[in-house]
Amino acid sequence: xxxxxxxxxxxxxxxxxxxxxxxxxxxxxxxxxxxxxxxxxxxxxxxxxxxxxxxxxxxxxxxxxxxxxxxxxxxxxxxxxxxxxxxxxxxxxxxxxxxxxxxxxxxxxxxxxxxxxxxxxxxxxxxxxxxxxxxxxxxxxxxxxxxxxxxxxxxxxxxxxxxxxxxxxxxxxxxxxxxxxxxxxxxxxxxxxxxxxxxxxxxxxxxxxxxxxxxxxxxxxxxxxxxxxxxxxxxxxxxxxxxxxxxxxxxxxx
Amino acid sequence: xxxxxxxxxxxxxxxxxxxxxxxxxxxxxxxxxxxxxxxxxxxxxxxxxxxxxxxxxxxxxxxxxxxxxxxxxxxxxxxxxxxxxxxxxxxxxxxxxxxxxxxxxxxxxxxxxxxxxxxxxxxxxxxxxxxxxxxxxxxxxxxxxxxxxxxxxxxxxxxxxxxxxxxxxxxxxxxxxxxxxxxxxxxxxxxxxxxxxxxxxxxxxxxxxxxxxxxxxxxxxxxxxxxxxxxxxxxxxxxxxxxxxxxxxxxxxx
DNA sequence: CCTGAGAAGTGGTCTATGCCACTTTCTACT
DNA sequence: AGTAGAAAGTGGCATAGACCACTTCTCAGG
Numbered sequence: 207x208x209x210x211x212x213x214x215x216x217x218x219x220x221x222x223x224x225x226x227x228x229x230x231x232x233x234x235x236x237x238x239x240x241x242x243x244x245x246x247x248x249x250x251x252x253x254x255x256x257x258x259x260x261x262x263x264x265x266x267x268x269x270x271x272x273x274x275x276x277x278x279x280x281x282x283x284x285x286x287x288x289x290x291x292x293x294x295x296x297x298x299x300x301x302x303x304x305x306x307x308x309x310x311x312x313x314x315x316x317x318x319x320x321x322x323x324x325x326x327x328x329x330x331x332x333x334x335x336x337x338x339x340x341x342x343x344x345x346x347x348x349x350x351x352x353x354x355x356x357x358x359x360x361x362x363x364x365x366x367x368x369x370x371x372x373x374x375x376x377x378x379x380x381x382x383x384x385x386x387x388x389x390x391x392x393x394x395x396x397x398x399x400x401x402x403x404x405x406x407x408x409x410x411x412x413x414x415x416x417x418x419x420x421x422x423x424x425x426x427x428x429x430x431x432x433x434x435x436x437x438x439x440x441x442x443x444x445x446x447x448x449x450x451x452x453x454x455x456x457x458x459x460x
Numbered sequence: 461x462x463x464x465x466x467x468x469x470x471x472x473x474x475x476x477x478x479x480x481x482x483x484x485x486x487x488x489x490x491x492x493x494x495x496x497x498x499x500x501x502x503x504x505x506x507x508x509x510x511x512x513x514x515x516x517x518x519x520x521x522x523x524x525x526x527x528x529x530x531x532x533x534x535x536x537x538x539x540x541x542x543x544x545x546x547x548x549x550x551x552x553x554x555x556x557x558x559x560x561x562x563x564x565x566x567x568x569x570x571x572x573x574x575x576x577x578x579x580x581x582x583x584x585x586x587x588x589x590x591x592x593x594x595x596x597x598x599x600x601x602x603x604x605x606x607x608x609x610x611x612x613x614x615x616x617x618x619x620x621x622x623x624x625x626x627x628x629x630x631x632x633x634x635x636x637x638x639x640x641x642x643x644x645x646x647x648x649x650x651x652x653x654x655x656x657x658x659x660x661x662x663x664x665x666x667x668x669x670x671x672x673x674x675x676x677x678x679x680x681x682x683x684x685x686x687x688x689x690x691x692x693x694x695x696x697x698x699x700x701x702x703x704x705x706x707x708x709x710x711x712x713x714x
Numbered sequence: 715c716c717t718g719a720g721a722a723g724t725g726g727t728c729t730a731t732g733c734c735a736c737t738t739t740c741t742a743c744t
Numbered sequence: 745a746g747t748a749g750a751a752a753g754t755g756g757c758a759t760a761g762a763c764c765a766c767t768t769c770t771c772a773g774g
Contacts, residue, residue: 247760271723386659521754522755
């Protein structure tokens with residue numbers, strides 16, 4: 207069997223050559239033509255084309271043809287399995303609960319969670335540590351109406367979203383923003399950095415399958431120890447890799 | 461035809477239900493069984509399964525079966541077409557060249573590009589504007605050895621990577637880091653913000669198909685006008701959306 | 715000259731079928 | 745009892761053909 211030459215791969219490689227040698231927007235041969243040229247069946251051709259369409263190298267247009275795509279850049283950052291708590295970094299994470307209460311949402315949080323300021327929420331503040339060093343300060347808010355019986359243990363659990371699921375909440379997606387900021391006095395003392403030191407502010411709003419806001423997270427990450435790494439791939443990306451990293455020791459290539 | 465019910469979608473939806481109601485690791489019915497249950501052909505079933513495998517909801521194991529995957533979070537940020545210059549934002553971009561020269565790499569840039577400090581590079585510094593407002597300060601470095609005849613016009617072009625390609629350089633991928641910082645005096649005056657204002661530092665190292673470093677970019681983005689937005693999707697992501705945004709006017713939901 | 719109908723070519727979907735490769739299980743022989 | 749091998753079940757790959765939906769071009773009719 208040694209070779210194990212798959213026709214599908216042959217077709218794909220042939221198409222990759224075409225893509226390399228043709229400018230963006232150029233049409234590639236019709237599927238039925240490719241079948242003849244390469245002596246394969248149409249489903250095989252279609253399968254190969256589909257792969258390249260999925261990776262963004264080709265664009266299909268019904269009734270017109272298939273074309274070399276304009277190169278697009280995709281950037282992927284994948285948090286590890288389990289906790290949806292992006293960002294995630296190498297090293298050993300731990301967390302220390304600073305505060306935990308059931309309180310009214312207030313104006314700021316209520317607006318983000320689309321709640322009345324008087325509506326109750328579960329609130330937890332925790333210091334996140336990497337290898338014993340403070341790395342981030344995280345404030346988590348979950349509407350009490352969403353999960354009335356949520357316990358502290360639930361919120362501390364690594365599989366927080368699995369806990370929510372047990373409470374009948376199916377987490378669907380989240381929108382996250384990242385922006386630079388500087389730490390204030392209390393943040394500085396908790397994180398062990400000088401006041402006004404650079405930091406990253408993460409805000410995340412999580413939505414469930416019913417469209418309800420189920421979580422609002424506000425996190426401050428130390429700028430001197432934390433950076434976001436990402437790999438950008440031009441066009442063909444089989445699967446880009448992770449790389450949200452915490453700098454613990456040396457400074458590395460960057 | 462009104463309805464236009466695609467069998468493939470029916471199968472996919474059926475599988476999504478199974479995934480919702482089964483724990484991670486649970487097997488789903490065999491493909492041939494699904495064919496009978498849903499009265500469709502195997503290629504149709506396989507096509508639907510493949511889609512869910514691609515989106516990370518199912519895992520196939522040759523000879524064993526197909527299983528519900530452990531939910532993973534993917535975060536995608538896609539820069540618009542054209543310039544690989546991530547980040548990109550809405551609004552009208554323009555740029556003003558501040559400096560342009562062919563100079564020795566120096567220690568810092570040389571290390572990143574894996575060049576001798578004495579090796580020559582093309583250097584360009586430009587101010588990037590959104591709707592006329594300064595948004596970022598970008599420093600671009602390209603080894604002269606990579607593209608000896610590169611002109612200023614090449615480097616200013618929106619399709620800079622296409623220009624490189626014409627010089628025989630096939631850009632492959634890039635590694636980018638993002639970290640918070642504060643602006644210094646000269647950056648502050650160019651960007652029109654106070655000294656020590658929060659900012660994002662982007663560093664990008666681009667590699668070509670031969671493994672050579674072809675570009676090193678160092679950019680400072682205003683923290684008050686720029687933020688990174690991303691959508692995190694649990695498992696099933698047909699295609700997450702863009703969302704690296706510049707805040708020009710109002711503050712928005714966040 | 716303009717316009718509309720039709721033909722031709724394209725991708726989109728689906729069926730029916732065959733064989734191969736890998737894994738697990740059970741059985742029969744040692 | 746242990747082990748090798750067959751059998752059954754799984755996904756992996758490929759074929760041939762049919763029909764549909766959309767786009768473009770051409771050509772005849774106004």
